[in-house]
Amino acid sequence: xxxxxxxxEIWGTTRGFYWGWYVELGAFLILGINYGARYSFGVFxxxxxxxxxxxxxxxxxxxxxxxLAYGIGGIFSGRLVDRIAPRWLITAGGxxxxxxxRPFSDPFCP
Numbered sequence: 001x002x003x004x005x006x007x008x009e010i011w012g013t014t015r016g017f018y019w020g021w022y023v024e025l026g027a028f029l030i031l032g033i034n035y036g037a038r039y040s041f042g043v044f045x046x047x048x049x050x051x052x053x054x055x056x057x058x059x060x061x062x063x064x065x066x067x068l069a070y071g072i073g074g075i076f077s078g079r080l081v082d083r084i085a086p087r088w089l090i091t092a093g094g095x096x097x098x099x100x101x102r103p104f105s106d107p108f109c110p
Contacts (some may be wrong), residue, residue: 041063048059080089 008046045056045059049056076091
């Protein structure tokens with residue numbers, strides 16, 4: 001067994017293990033956790049109504065705006081990825097993310 005590739009025998013031939021499946025598994029887990037947290041919002045509506053004394057419509061409107069902005073932003077970010085290398089966009093987005101979340105870090109009453 002090589003230190004670089006794990007060998008397995010399939011139908012009488014020896015093939016190396018494709019390490020890209022680890023990348024695939026990692027991406028699947030990250031996206032699953034991301035979308036699971038984002039779209040499990042309905043579970044948290046009732047506790048937020050009780051905690052902040054906001055109406056259901058105000059809380060749901062916030063989620064609706066988020067989903068709408070996410071969808072529209074996907075169109076523009078897709079065009080940017082086509083024109084600019086994804087590496088630079090990810091770097092810029094990661095660097096600007098803390099500043100973008102700063103105004104919304106404390107909940108306020110609508």
